[in-house]
Amino acid sequence: MNSVTTATTNRGRPGYAREDVIRIAVDQFNTHGYEATSMGALATTLGVSKSAIYHHITSKEEILVEATDQALEALFDVIEEADATPGTAEDRLAAVISGATRVLCEKPENVTLLLRLRGNTEVEKQILERRRLITRRFIDFVASAQEEGAVRSTLDAGMVARLTFGMINSLVEWYRPDGPISPEELSEIMPDFVFRGLAAR
Amino acid sequence: MNSVTTATTNRGRPGYAREDVIRIAVDQFNTHGYEATSMGALATTLGVSKSAIYHHITSKEEILVEATDQALEALFDVIEEADATPGTAEDRLAAVISGATRVLCEKPENVTLLLRLRGNTEVEKQILERRRLITRRFIDFVASAQEEGAVRSTLDAGMVARLTFGMINSLVEWYRPDGPISPEELSEIMPDFVFRGLAAR
Structure with missing residues (x-):
């Protein structure tokens, strides 16, 4: 360590x-x-x-800003790439899920810090505001896939986005890149799990 | 507050x-x-x-133990109830997902404390050990549903259990019981989302 x-x-x-x-x-x-x-x-x-x-x-805050910036910038890059993905809204949503999974695997420490921020200071509040921006963009991707008809419209877009992010974010708690599932496999599994669920039929 | x-x-x-x-x-x-x-x-x-x-x-530790105990006991109750649920292994897995969702809605503060524990002291390590026990039991429920054929066996049971728990645990970060989705609705939505995913077809 x-x-x-x-x-x-x-x-x-x-x-x-x-x-x-x-x-x-x-x-x-x-x-x-x-x-x-x-x-x-x-x-x-x-x-x-x-x-x-x-x-x-x-200052300590300088470290916080820089370290969370690395996570935030990587996530904004994922959103940008997904925006530029040709095909359907479902493809773009899959790209965001897959890309966010990759970022979590690559920068678990930075994302952990970002997720645990409590917003007690002005600087922390600003970082949380950027984090919320990512959530809002993610909700847009879900909503577009719903408009397209690919995603069930009976599910609230905000709920779906937050639950999916919750699932991806949990990787920082338990996922080990040197374990049985590689980051590449995981970023393929994740959109599939989110879209199809775990039912065999 | x-x-x-x-x-x-x-x-x-x-x-x-x-x-x-x-x-x-x-x-x-x-x-x-x-x-x-x-x-x-x-x-x-x-x-x-x-x-x-x-x-x-x-001591501060006494508060920690008692507060996390409330969350742990509630989750062990859910597991016990699910064990006693008649029907298929899929029904029992759905009962665990639904029950855990209910606990998260009812005791968000206690669960947050439990989830944020870092294991720096002996007492914290013991609490984390009990938390791991719940995860292991949850993995058993997934594995049983796989043996039954209800859950895709191509997905690793440990991964599925941890991702699903990650999704449920994320509720403490964003879910508001007085918001548009009631705890009752949510505990019905959750197993459905996990089993079927968000695809419309």
């Missing part, structure tokens, strides 16, 4: 590279909670002085 | 009833994180002295 490559390239100083500091900070936030982790505790974990961290990072 | 009925019945002392202290503590844990919430901070929120809290509760 704490194995890092000590880099000497970042701003020409020896010690941890900036991305290592962020990665380990995210790990600490996810293990002990964002609010319960101080920059001092982070310095202790890294085995460096606080000033060595402040050489890279101006 | 902090509106409480001041009770004078509990152990015959004036002030908060024990269940109020626990309820408000759970709310604080969920808002600021379990580790970040001290008994002192809880006392401040309640507007009482620390000793007034220690009159009811011996």
